[in-house]
Amino acid sequence: MTYLIVAYVFAVALLGGFLGWSLRRLRELEGPTSSGLRR
Amino acid sequence: MNPVRVAIAVARKDLKSEWRTRELVPALAQFVVLALLIGNFGFQVDTRNASAIAPGILWFALVFAGLVAFGRTFAAEREQASLEAMLMTPASPVAIFAGKAMAATVLLVLCEVVLLPALTLFFGTPLGADVVAAVLLATVGMAALGVLFAAIVARVRARELLLPLLTLPLWIPFIVAGGQAVQSAMGLPGSYQEAMGLLLDFDILFVVLTSLAARFVLDE
Amino acid sequence: MSRHERWAAVAVGLMVVAGAAIFLYAPTDYLQGPVQRIFYLHVSSAIAAYGCFTVVLIGGLVYLRRESLVADRFARAGAVVGVVFTTVTLVMGMLWAKPIWGTYWTWDARLTSTLVLWMIYAGYLLVRRLADPGRQAARIAAVVGIFGFVDVPVVHFSVTWWRTQHPGPVVVNDALPPEMLATFLLTMACTLVLAAVLIAIRYRIETLSDERMHLAEEVKVITAPEPRMAP
Numbered sequence: 001m002t003y004l005i006v007a008y009v010f011a012v013a014l015l016g017g018f019l020g021w022s023l024r025r026l027r028e029l030e031g032p033t034s035s036g037l038r039r
Numbered sequence: 040m041n042p043v044r045v046a047i048a049v050a051r052k053d054l055k056s057e058w059r060t061r062e063l064v065p066a067l068a069q070f071v072v073l074a075l076l077i078g079n080f081g082f083q084v085d086t087r088n089a090s091a092i093a094p095g096i097l098w099f100a101l102v103f104a105g106l107v108a109f110g111r112t113f114a115a116e117r118e119q120a121s122l123e124a125m126l127m128t129p130a131s132p133v134a135i136f137a138g139k140a141m142a143a144t145v146l147l148v149l150c151e152v153v154l155l156p157a158l159t160l161f162f163g164t165p166l167g168a169d170v171v172a173a174v175l176l177a178t179v180g181m182a183a184l185g186v187l188f189a190a191i192v193a194r195v196r197a198r199e200l201l202l203p204l205l206t207l208p209l210w211i212p213f214i215v216a217g218g219q220a221v222q223s224a225m226g227l228p229g230s231y232q233e234a235m236g237l238l239l240d241f242d243i244l245f246v247v248l249t250s251l252a253a254r255f256v257l258d259e
Numbered sequence: 260m261s262r263h264e265r266w267a268a269v270a271v272g273l274m275v276v277a278g279a280a281i282f283l284y285a286p287t288d289y290l291q292g293p294v295q296r297i298f299y300l301h302v303s304s305a306i307a308a309y310g311c312f313t314v315v316l317i318g319g320l321v322y323l324r325r326e327s328l329v330a331d332r333f334a335r336a337g338a339v340v341g342v343v344f345t346t347v348t349l350v351m352g353m354l355w356a357k358p359i360w361g362t363y364w365t366w367d368a369r370l371t372s373t374l375v376l377w378m379i380y381a382g383y384l385l386v387r388r389l390a391d392p393g394r395q396a397a398r399i400a401a402v403v404g405i406f407g408f409v410d411v412p413v414v415h416f417s418v419t420w421w422r423t424q425h426p427g428p429v430v431v432n433d434a435l436p437p438e439m440l441a442t443f444l445l446t447m448a449c450t451l452v453l454a455a456v457l458i459a460i461r462y463r464i465e466t467l468s469d470e471r472m473h474l475a476e477e478v479k480v481i482t483a484p485e486p487r488m489a490p
Contacts, residue, residue, distance in 0.1 A: 001294040007354040008278075011300055011347045015453065016271075018343050022460045023267055029467035030261070191399050195390045204382045205403060208375050209410050215417040219424055229424040237420065241413070248409065252402050255323050 042134035049125075049138025053112075054145060063111055063146060067104050068153040074100035075154075075161055084162065093162035094221045097154065098214050101174070101181075104150050105210075106203050109185035112143055113193040126257060136186065136253035144182040151178065164225050173220035173235060177213045180242040184209045187249040190256045212241050263460050270456040273449040277442075285442040294358050299443050301351040303450035304344045305373065310454055311341030312380065316408040319401030331397040332469070334404060336461035338383050340454060345377045368422060372415035379407035392472065 057063050078084070078096035125135055151174055159166040188206045192198040220234035260268075281299045288295035318334030321327055352370060353363045364370065383403050390396035435443065 001292065001358065003354045003358050004294045004296055007297045007351045008300065010350055010354075011304070014343060014347055015274075019267055019271070019453075019457060019460075022457065022464065023264060026261075026263055026460055026464055026467075029464060029471070187402075191402060192386075194395065195386070195399070197389050201382070201386060201389065204378075204385065208379045208382070208414075209406060211375060212410070212413045212417040215414075215421050219421060233420070237417065244409075244413070248406065252405070255398055256402055 042131050042137075045130040045134035046137040046141065049135050050141040050145070053139060053142035057142075057146065063108065064149050067108060067146070067150045070107060071100050071104050071150055071154045072157055074103055075157055079161060086163070089162045090164060090225060091227065093158060093164045094218060094225055094227070096162070097158055097174070097221060098218055100154055100158075101147075101151070101178075102207070102210065102214070104154070105147060105181055105185055106206065108146055108150070109143060109189040109206070110199060110202055112139060112186055112189040131254075132257035133250050133253045136190070136250065136257055139190075140183050140186045140249075143186050144178055147178050147182055148175065151175075167224060169224040169231060170221055173217055173224055173231075173238065176235060176238040176242060177217035177220075180238070180245045181210055181213050183242075183246045183249040187252060187256060190253075209245070213238065216241060263456075263463060266456045266459065270449075270453040273452055277446040277449040280442045280445050284438065286436065286438050288439075291359055294355060297351050297355040299446040300450070301348055301355060302443065303447040304347040304351065306447055307450045307454040308341045308344035308348060308376070310451060311337045311344060311458065312376070312404075312408055312411075313337075314458060315341065315380070315383070315404040319404040322397055322401045326394070326397075328397075328469070331401075332462050332465040333458070334397075334400065335387065335465050336458045338380050338387075338400075338404065339461055340457045342377065342380050342384060343457075344450075344454065345373065345380065349373055349377060366418070368415050368418035371418045372411050375414045376407075376411045379403075379410060383407060 075096060078092075078099060082088075082092045082096065084092055084096075126132065155166055155171065155174065158164055164170075185206055188202060188209075192201045192205065195201060216234050216237040219229050220231055220238060223229040223231035223234060277299075281296055285296065285299070287293055314337030315334045318330045318332075318337060321330035322334065349370075352373070356365065356370075357363050383400055386403055387396050387400050390399050
């Protein structure tokens with residue numbers, strides 16, 4: 001059933017994309033802040 | 040300071056300043072009539088469907104008027120920074136909130152004094168005590184929520200956008216129950232008593248919650 | 260690989276396992292056919308979303324009580340992850356509705372209150388974006404989050420009641436055969452793990468962003484042209 005496929009493709013794309021984007025953002029933030037400002 | 044006295048004093052101040060300028064209520068009244076006009080054309084109302092559609096148009100008109108009215112609730116204070124001054128007095132924020140909510144309710148009721156007869160005039164809907172009671176009961180809860188969120192967005196950029204966005208989802212239960220109450224009162228199927236019971240429950244729930252939240256919102 | 264990346268890998272692995280169960284282990288529904296498999300992730304997402312918004316609620320309450328920045332960051336994290344899961348729930352729900360009921364949408368209590376849920380927390384995120392960051396935004400958001408959390412069951416209840424006055428299609432819960440139940444519980448558990456990992460990642464992002472902003476504030480002070488007056 002097409003609806004089934006579209007539904008799961010959407011869910012995987014959104015959740016996976018969100019996860020990937022968040023991890024990338026985390027990398028960006030953790031990178032240059034190595035100037036000793038860790039709490 | 041006696042909180043009830045404070046609340047009444049705040050309500051009086053708001054209503055008095057509105058009476059002096061007399062800008063909000065006439066504007067709202069005009070606005071409400073225009074909303075009915077748009078409703079008539081938007082819904083293609085004729086004598087056959089008028090009684091089915093009119094209850095809905097009532098709520099649209101009321102919601103729009105409410106948003107305009109609450110958008111203004113804190114406008115005067117902003118202009119004069121008198122909210123900060125009020126909050127520096129020993130008056131409790133809940134009392135100030137209650138006062139503003141009371142004033143807003145009165146203003147909204149004045150609006151309804153125009154809306155309901157106009158609705159009857161334009162759409163031939165019955166205007167009994169049961170219709171009035173339903174609208175009044177819904178107004179109380181909607182006013183409490185409207186004033187709280189008006190206070191919340193008062194100091195935020197784009198407050199005109201945020202107010203409807205935050206307030207409308209919370210008004211939905213009132214519109215569901217109120218819509219049903221008005222419909223039943225106007226002769227369409229459904230239980231009037233149950234709807235009124237729900238409205239009362241929602242009023243109690245949200246008046247209590249908004250009063251509790253007022254402390255945190257009005258407390259800068 | 261950072262700590263968060265390892266957790267993410269585990270969460271993704273678990274979701275793959277759940278996916279295998281959904282498509283290979285769970286039996287096909289007799290009445291609805293294969294499209295019924297949407298149910299597993301659709302409902303799991305809804306539950307994950309509610310979990311996220313509970314985090315927002317608790318974060319907001321703790322913040323109002325103690326002005327804890329940690330609580331506020333969890334609230335921020337919970338809100339964005341919750342909105343993502345709610346989106347998944349809504350879209351999957353609509354794609355399930357179309358073949359089964361013939362329409363993408365119907366005003367039944369669950370769909371309506373899920374939509375309201377989405378609107379409330381989308382509003383929450385907007386408020387955060389528009390209010391001055393810091394205490395004002397956190398306070399406002401806490402109140403919005405708390406009211407939002409209360410509103411959803413109230414809306415659900417009103418629409419359920421409204422449906423007694425205006426009958427229409429209702430989402431029915433049949434009893435599940437054991438294989439389906441097992442698949443569902445597995446999917447739900449894996450989805451909750453994913454939600455937790457996402458919240459943890461977003462929490463860290465919020466913490467680092469806050470620090471960055473704080474740093475920017477300090478730099479502004481140091482490089483300001485006028486000397487700062489001592490308090």
